[in-house]
Amino acid sequence: xxxxxxxxxxxxxxxxxxxxxxxxxQPPRAGHDGRRRQSVLFxxxxxxxxxxxxxxxxxxxxxxxxxxGLEQEAFRLEHVRLLGRVVGFTVFxxxxxxxxxxxLGLPAAALxxxxxxRGKTLLRALTAVPFLLPxxxxxxxxxxxxxxxxxxxxxxxxPIVLTGTLTAILLAHVFYNTTIVIRIVxxxxxxxxxxxxxxxxxxxxxxxxxxxxxxxxxxxxxxxASGLLVFLFNFxxxxxxxxxxxxxxxxxxxxxxLQTMQFLNLPAAALLSLFQLLCTLAFSVLYTRLAAxxxxxxxxxxxxxxxxxxxxxxxxxxxxxxxxSVFFLLPLLAIPVRSVLRLxxxxxxxxxxxxxxxxxxxxxxxxxxxxSVFYVPPAEAVRNSLGYAGATVILSLILGLPAASVxxxxxxxxRLIDSLLLLPLGASAVTLGLGYVIxxxxxxxxxxxxxxxxxxxxPLAHTVIALPFVIRTLEPALASIPxxxxxxxxxxxxxxxxxxxxxxxxxxxxxxxxxxxFAFTVSLGEFGAASLLARPDFPTLPVAIARFLSxxxxxxxxxxxxxxxxxxxxxxxxxxxxxxxRLAGIGEF
Amino acid sequence: MLTVQRxxxxxxxxxxxxxxxxxxxxxxxxxxxxxxxxxxxxxLRIIGGLEAPEAGAVLWNGVDLTSIPPHARDxxxxxxDYALFPHLNVFENVAFGLRMRRNRWPASSxxxxxxxxxxxxxxxxxxxxxxxxxxxxxxxxxGGEQQRVALARALAPSPRLxxxxxxxxxxxRSLKEELLHxxxxxLHRTRIPAIYVTHDQEEAFAIADRVLILHEGHIxxxxxxxxxWHDPRSPWVARFLGAGNVIEGTMNGRGQVETEFGLFPAQxxxxxxxxxxxxxxxxxxxxxxxPLRLKMTVEDVLFRREGYELHLDKxxxxxxxxxxxxxxxxxxxxxxxxxxxx
Numbered sequence: 001x002x003x004x005x006x007x008x009x010x011x012x013x014x015x016x017x018x019x020x021x022x023x024x025x026q027p028p029r030a031g032h033d034g035r036r037r038q039s040v041l042f043x044x045x046x047x048x049x050x051x052x053x054x055x056x057x058x059x060x061x062x063x064x065x066x067x068x069g070l071e072q073e074a075f076r077l078e079h080v081r082l083l084g085r086v087v088g089f090t091v092f093x094x095x096x097x098x099x100x101x102x103x104l105g106l107p108a109a110a111l112x113x114x115x116x117x118r119g120k121t122l123l124r125a126l127t128a129v130p131f132l133l134p135x136x137x138x139x140x141x142x143x144x145x146x147x148x149x150x151x152x153x154x155x156x157x158x159p160i161v162l163t164g165t166l167t168a169i170l171l172a173h174v175f176y177n178t179t180i181v182i183r184i185v186x187x188x189x190x191x192x193x194x195x196x197x198x199x200x201x202x203x204x205x206x207x208x209x210x211x212x213x214x215x216x217x218x219x220x221x222x223x224x225a226s227g228l229l230v231f232l233f234n235f236x237x238x239x240x241x242x243x244x245x246x247x248x249x250x251x252x253x254x255x256x257x258l259q260t261m262q263f264l265n266l267p268a269a270a271l272l273s274l275f276q277l278l279c280t281l282a283f284s285v286l287y288t289r290l291a292a293x294x295x296x297x298x299x300x301x302x303x304x305x306x307x308x309x310x311x312x313x314x315x316x317x318x319x320x321x322x323x324x325s326v327f328f329l330l331p332l333l334a335i336p337v338r339s340v341l342r343l344x345x346x347x348x349x350x351x352x353x354x355x356x357x358x359x360x361x362x363x364x365x366x367x368x369x370x371x372s373v374f375y376v377p378p379a380e381a382v383r384n385s386l387g388y389a390g391a392t393v394i395l396s397l398i399l400g401l402p403a404a405s406v407x408x409x410x411x412x413x414x415r416l417i418d419s420l421l422l423l424p425l426g427a428s429a430v431t432l433g434l435g436y437v438i439x440x441x442x443x444x445x446x447x448x449x450x451x452x453x454x455x456x457x458x459p460l461a462h463t464v465i466a467l468p469f470v471i472r473t474l475e476p477a478l479a480s481i482p483x484x485x486x487x488x489x490x491x492x493x494x495x496x497x498x499x500x501x502x503x504x505x506x507x508x509x510x511x512x513x514x515x516x517x518f519a520f521t522v523s524l525g526e527f528g529a530a531s532l533l534a535r536p537d538f539p540t541l542p543v544a545i546a547r548f549l550s551x552x553x554x555x556x557x558x559x560x561x562x563x564x565x566x567x568x569x570x571x572x573x574x575x576x577x578x579x580x581x582r583l584a585g586i587g588e589f
Numbered sequence: 590m591l592t593v594q595r596x597x598x599x600x601x602x603x604x605x606x607x608x609x610x611x612x613x614x615x616x617x618x619x620x621x622x623x624x625x626x627x628x629x630x631x632x633l634r635i636i637g638g639l640e641a642p643e644a645g646a647v648l649w650n651g652v653d654l655t656s657i658p659p660h661a662r663d664x665x666x667x668x669x670d671y672a673l674f675p676h677l678n679v680f681e682n683v684a685f686g687l688r689m690r691r692n693r694w695p696a697s698s699x700x701x702x703x704x705x706x707x708x709x710x711x712x713x714x715x716x717x718x719x720x721x722x723x724x725x726x727x728x729x730x731x732g733g734e735q736q737r738v739a740l741a742r743a744l745a746p747s748p749r750l751x752x753x754x755x756x757x758x759x760x761x762r763s764l765k766e767e768l769l770h771x772x773x774x775x776l777h778r779t780r781i782p783a784i785y786v787t788h789d790q791e792e793a794f795a796i797a798d799r800v801l802i803l804h805e806g807h808i809x810x811x812x813x814x815x816x817x818w819h820d821p822r823s824p825w826v827a828r829f830l831g832a833g834n835v836i837e838g839t840m841n842g843r844g845q846v847e848t849e850f851g852l853f854p855a856q857x858x859x860x861x862x863x864x865x866x867x868x869x870x871x872x873x874x875x876x877x878x879x880p881l882r883l884k885m886t887v888e889d890v891l892f893r894r895e896g897y898e899l900h901l902d903k904x905x906x907x908x909x910x911x912x913x914x915x916x917x918x919x920x921x922x923x924x925x926x927x928x929x930x931x
Contacts, residue, residue: 195672198639199739201659202666203686204746209660213685217676309641 043409046402047417050467053399058424058464061435062277068438069274074267082255083271090251093166093241094234097173101230104174104327105181111320112182113189115313116305123321126328128179132575133332133568134525135239136542136549140564141331142172142244143549144338149557151334154343164246172240175331177230184226188219194304225290232283236276236428239527243546252276253430253528260434260532270438273431280426335568339561343554361558378559381544382566385524388540391459392523393516396470399463400515404474422468429528432461436533458533458540462523469522470515477511514578521574525567541567590614591636591750591782596645598631606632607806608645613750616780620797622790624829627803629786633752636784638662649749660689665743665781669755671735673727679738680723683710686746713741716775733764740772744779751776751783757792769795790830794818802826819875822858824868824928833872834905834923837931840865846927850903854879857927866931871923873907878926885921887913 068074112124130138144150146162153159162168192215200214216223238253250258252272259269308314342358365378403421407414424432440451451457481504489499527542534543541563548560591613598606605628613619621629634640636647638659647654654662665686674682687706694702714720717737722730727738736756743751756772757765773796776783787793793800794814802810802817810817810826821827824835838848840861845852846869853869856879861867870878889900890912897909899919913919 193670193672195668195670196674198634198637198659199666199668199672199742200674200685200689201639202637202662202664202752203742204660204663204689205685206658206660209689213689214674218674220676 043406043414046406050399050403050421051417054421054424054464054467057436057460058427058432061432061439062427064438065270065273065277065431065435068267069270071267071270074271074274076267079268079271082268083275086250086252086255086272087275089249090235090253093169093173093249093251094231094237096166097170097177097234098227098231100170101174101177101181101234102227104323105178105226105230106185107316107320108178108324109182109186109189111317112305113186114305115317116307117317117321119321123324124182127182127324129332129572129575130175130328131177131179132521133571134542135237135527136243136545137335137525137564137568137571138172138176138331139239139243140545140549140560141335142168142175144334144561144564145331146171149338149343149554151338151341163244164248166245166249168244169241169249172244173234173237175327176237176240177233180230180233181226184222184229185219188222189215190304192218192304221290225287228283228287228290232280232287235279235283238428238430238531239542239546242531243549252279253428256430256434257528257531260437266434266438269434273434276428276431277426280428284426332568335561336565339558339565342558358558361555361562364555364559365562378544378548378563381539381541381563384534384538385541385567388458388462389520389523391456392462392466393519395459395463396466396519397512397516400467400470400474401512404471405478407471408475408479418471421471424464425468429461429465429526430532432464433529433532436461436529452533453535455535455538458530459523461529461533462526463519465526465529466519466522469518473515473518474511477507477514481507517574517578521571521578524574525571590650591784592648592651593632593636594646594648596632596635596642596647598628598635598640598643600628600631604806606635606642609803609806609808610645611801611808611811613782613784615782618776618783618785618796618798620785620787620793620800621803622787622793622797622800623803625788628806629788629803630754632803633666633754633784633786636750637664637666637752639666663746663748664750664752665746665748666752667736667739667743667754667756669758671732671739673735673738673742675728677727678723679714679719679725679727679730680710682727682738683713683741683745685742690746709745710741713744716744716778717741718771732760733768736760736768740775744775744781748781751781753783753785753787755787756785758787758789765792766795772796802829804829819877820926821870822929824870824931827868827870827928833870833875834907835868835870835928837866837868840867850883853881853925855927856925857929859929861930868928868931870926870928871905872926873921873923875926876924878924881923881925883921883923884918887915887917887919889915 148161153161200210241251241254256269256272259265308317485503530540530543545560545563548556595608623629635642800817801808838846842863846855885901891898897912899909
């Protein structure tokens with residue numbers, strides 16, 4: 001049995017990782033022979049729009065950051081001091097988060113790899129869900145649980161409030177990234193030849209020493225790889241730090257945002273961005289080196305998992321299952337619960353304590369309380385987000401399809417361009433947003449408004465972010481169309497169109513649908529770029545949620561929860577949809 | 590001395606081992622021989638403590654080992670696919686067991702321990718003819734070399750018992766024979782008792798002091814290789830060893846067996862009732878039974894290293910020093926033994 005989110009998580013993770021390991025693991029490519037050949041000229045023509053797009057909307061903004069970040073203005077002493085302070089905390093929190101992620105992830109990986117128990121598949125899928133959710137939803141989840149208006153603070157006898165503390169940041173990071181450790185280390189552990197362990201046992205190693213002297217050293221490559229990946233995600237984390245840490249904490253990402261949006265200090269932001277890019281690049285190179293190393297001695301048997309045998313193992317299973325289900329379910333459940341639960345001090349009426357179920361928060365989404373022009377009813381944020389996501393889908397398909405169909409031909413130029421197309425994965429969304437702010441704050445043509453205010457700017461940024469995923473999804477599918485099927489169909493008398501219609505279309509359409517869902521989900525949940533680029537009167541859903549979360553009053557809070565519930569719902573529907581497409585595809589080729 | 594006492598184990602609800610009992614004396618090499626799926630590897634893993642028996646016990650010098658975990662049993666295990674530690678070089682692979690038993694060494698300094706360790710590792714590496722391989726990566730070695738490292742690794746801590754789980758199964762024939770000979774020498778020299786699991790009777794006969802043949806969860810025949818070969822005692826063992834041509838028939842009232850080839854005197858070890866199905870073994874080289882001349886037709890002739898293999902009518906196969914023509918009728922002397930009840 002396979003759980004949807006589980007497999008989708010794998011795709012997303014692979015997508016994210018692919019920048020780093022695509023040099024090692026190229027997507028399956030068709031052989032030379034039999035492929036319909038097209039002239040180099042045609043290939044280049046098909047690539048021109050995509051390349052042009054990337055040049056204008058990715059490389060140009062990045063170049064502008066680079067230029068600004070290297071100017072003398074950027075290197076003022078206070079900026080360098082700021083950089084030092086920010087980098088210090090960024091590395092500190094990332095390292096600590098990574099450590100904690102392993103503290104939970106390693107036992108969980110061992111649990112899933114080695115033991116069989118009821119509900120295992122479901123629990124494993126559950127641990128993968130956070131990875132697929134928008135950051136604001138995760139932040140809202142922890143807020144609904146541990147914030148000042150959260151369930152624990154208001155309902156439990158111990159009013160614990162953790163938002164605005166390092167603990168909240170760390171918890172959310174662990175929540176996000178544990179699945180990476182479970183997946184990478186767990187998979188390696190599943191396929192580790194059990195005889196190695198048995199050999200070590202008969203040579204006198206007890207369980208502790210088997211782990212210390214055999215399993216951990218043998219798995220050092222997957223351990224390091226997952227560690228690096230988790231560190232990278234923590235290093236570039238934005239929404240969690242901003243929304244759960246609050247103003248006390250600033251990492252490179254949040255500081256870029258603050259310098260840009262609050263202090264309008266673009267040189268400082270550029271300097272930070274530059275450093276951020278360098279770090280990401282360094283990690284990527286490290287990761288690539290690591291992934292190129294040989295992995296683990298495996299054995300053909302698919303699994304060594306077995307039911308727990310003695311009391312110690314049963315206790316381990318019990319504790320881990322309890323811990324994981326509580327840790328991964330509570331923040332997710334807290335959002336919808338809090339969105340329909342009126343608690344004390346709501347509606348801003350102090351002293352009047354009201355409890356109970358309510359639909360007010362959802363109703364209020366359609367009301368513009370302040371009646372201001374710049375303050376639209378929150379429901380419009382939903383509409384904006386859907387619009388932006390739709391535009392992103394269309395744009396990324398228009399740019400991605402021709403690129404993917406050209407790139408499946410294994411030429412050296414194709415490989416180079418492939419790497420080029422994947423580069424946007426390495427830049428953070430906030431950096432991209434900053435690049436746009438610097439580059440497009442002037443009108444494209446004299447006499448016009450600044451391009452930055454165009455409603456197209458956000459879909460364009462989201463397309464840059466989504467394009468690598470889209471191309472990575474389309475490429476293998478297009479390459480998988482067997483040429484012999486085409487020839488067979490043609491030999492049976494099918495016209496070229498009929499051939500395309502009966503052979504290519506079923507595969508292509510599914511790949512298109514699947515990459516469209518990717519683009520849609522990416523755009524819908526994207527927060528970093530949107531927080532810099534979304535116009536105040538056209539907020540996206542994540543931006544609106546963040547705004548409501550940061551504002552006082554129970555009503556605002558409730559509305560944030562209501563919108564988070566909607567966003568979470570749409571994201572989950574997207575995940576399931578994606579999975580359906582993938583599942584349906586398996587039987588056919 | 591190892592004693593296995595009435596060990597039972599089921600697999601997927603079917604009995605795999607049923608009340609298995611045997612002993613391994615000091616310096617003795619016992620071979621567990623059986624077809625794949627006969628549970629011989631499971632039995633080995635039970636002895637090693639890697640699996641728990643459902644009933645019965647494993648004892649060492651009379652002490653029950655059932656609750657002793659594998660790392661405290663002091664039994665060495667050699668796997669078919671070597672199971673060498675890929676992150677360690679040859680030296681460290683061999684040293685692994687010694688390092689795990691660091692506490693057993695007299696309280697000596699770290700440097701004294703390292704020196705002793707080095708001496709012991711070099712000693713066993715010399716024993717398996719791998720001197721000079723210390724710093725090699727185990728992944729770069731050939732199959733035979735890897736198995737030598739695995740053997741050295743199991744030998745290094747001087748285990749009380751050595752267990753071999755089809756150790757030569759992955760090697761080609763000539764290498765197999767070479768290693769088998771070396772292994773025999775090493776076992777004789779070290780006097781470590783050993784259990785050797787295999788499905789290959791030639792391997793078993795070459796290495797074992799005593800052979801236990803496993804079938805359907807039972808030990809169906811036990812004895813020295815010569816005893817087992819010369820007197821298989823059951824049709825299944827005779828067929829499994831390829832001892833000769835086995836035919837089945839029915840006892841009649843005059844102490845004879847009625848078969849499709851005719852009537853034969855039974856001369857069985859036990860009394861068989863009239864109408865009981867009995868198997869007879871016909872072979873040429875073993876003179877235990879009574880002689881009988883049979884005329885048969887040759888259907889096919891194959892060349893073998895030891896002579897010719899004649900395929901006769903009714904599916905019989907015999908060895909023959911000279912070639913024959915298909916269709917030819919030849920007259921052969923067989924010795925007939927009773928294998929007992931079918």
